[in-house]
Each structure stands twice: as C-alpha cells, then as structure tokens.
Amino acid sequence: MQRTVIAAAALAFAAVWAAQASAQVAPGSHGREVFDKWCAPCHGAGPGKPATAALAFKYKGEKPALLEERTDLTPEIVKYMVRHGVYTMPASRKTEISDDDLDALAAYLSKTKSAAR
16 A cells, blocks of 8 residues: 555656656747857847847838747748848858758747737
C-alpha cells in the first residue's frame, strides 16, 4: 500500500513538473531566436536600428515600424522578403537562414495576425 502511494505521488510530481517545463517554452520561441540573431540588429527596438527607423519614416505612424508589432505580415510575405531582400535589406541564403528557421521566423512574425482573428 505504501509503495502504491509513493508511486502515485512520484507520478503526480512528474506530471506537474512536465507541465511546468512545457509551459516555459513559449510558442514561437525558436522564431524569436531566429529574429534576435538575424533581424533584430536592424529591425529591433531602440536607437541605432536602421530598418526600424526607415520603416517609421516610410509609414509615418500608419503601421508600426517594429516588425514584431505588425499584424499585417503573413508567413508568405516574411519568407519572400527574407529570401529576396527589399531595398537595402540583403537576401538571406538557405546557408544563412535554413528553411526550418525561416518557417519558425515567419510563424513568429505572423503570430499577432493569427491571434487577432
């Protein structure tokens, strides 16, 4: 009987621990990592971010300059811009941003749009 109680307690503890561990990994976190590595140096928040400054000038408040705040980005748009470049933003090769990383990035940047539906 005591072994059964101990086994049940251990199983309950393991289930709670696993649920907490999985809750700490936010959806889109890999996409965020890709953004932080490849995009944030130009598209991040704060001073000295040339792409954010250029988008602020271009949109003049009609759209957010920060890509992470945009709700109009679709995965297809993100993937196209990354692979082909736009204006002074260079295209990124698959050897730089893999297809899997690009999928994660596209999902991350289009997350707000799907949440707003």
